[in-house]
Amino acid sequence: MGGERREIELKNDLEELERLGNWLTEWAEHESLNPKTLFQLNLVCDELVTNTILYGCTTDAAHTIWISLLADSETIELTIKDDGLAFDPFARPSPDVTLPLEEREIGGLGIHFVREVMDEAFYVREGSFNTICMKKTGWKSPQED
Structure with a gap:
C-alpha cells in the first residue's frame, strides 16, 4: 500500500474515458485493489466524467478534468475536479428505484450508484471549479486481510 497520491488530467473529450480506465487499472494493480472495488471506481469515474463532459462543458x-486518488490501508479518497458549469450532482434526491421503469423520471441513476458504492460523497464549488470528493472504506478483499 503506497499512500502516494496519483493524479491524471483529462480533456473534455469522451475518448479520454479509455485513458482514464487504463490509468485506474494501473493504479489498482499498484495498490493491490480487489476487482470489485476497481469495477466500482471505474463506474463512478466513468459516470461523473461523462456527465461533466456532456453537461458541464x-x-x-477546452476544459480540463483533474482526478486524484489516494489510498491508505483503510480508505480510498477519490477527487474529481473540473472547470465546467457549476453543478452539484448530489443536490437532487435519489430516484425511487422501487417504482416500475415506466414510472421513473429519466436520469439520476448514475449519481444514485455513486451514493450507493461510495461511503462518503460531497460537492463543493471553489471559485470557478467543481470538486467532488469521495471516500470508500473497506476496499481490501477478504484474502488480503
Whole structure:
C-alpha cells in the first residue's frame, strides 16, 4: 500500500474515458485493489466524467478534468475536479428505484450508484471549479486481510 497520491488530467473529450480506465487499472494493480472495488471506481469515474463532459462543458472551449486518488490501508479518497458549469450532482434526491421503469423520471441513476458504492460523497464549488470528493472504506478483499 503506497499512500502516494496519483493524479491524471483529462480533456473534455469522451475518448479520454479509455485513458482514464487504463490509468485506474494501473493504479489498482499498484495498490493491490480487489476487482470489485476497481469495477466500482471505474463506474463512478466513468459516470461523473461523462456527465461533466456532456453537461458541464457545454461550449467547444477546452476544459480540463483533474482526478486524484489516494489510498491508505483503510480508505480510498477519490477527487474529481473540473472547470465546467457549476453543478452539484448530489443536490437532487435519489430516484425511487422501487417504482416500475415506466414510472421513473429519466436520469439520476448514475449519481444514485455513486451514493450507493461510495461511503462518503460531497460537492463543493471553489471559485470557478467543481470538486467532488469521495471516500470508500473497506476496499481490501477478504484474502488480503
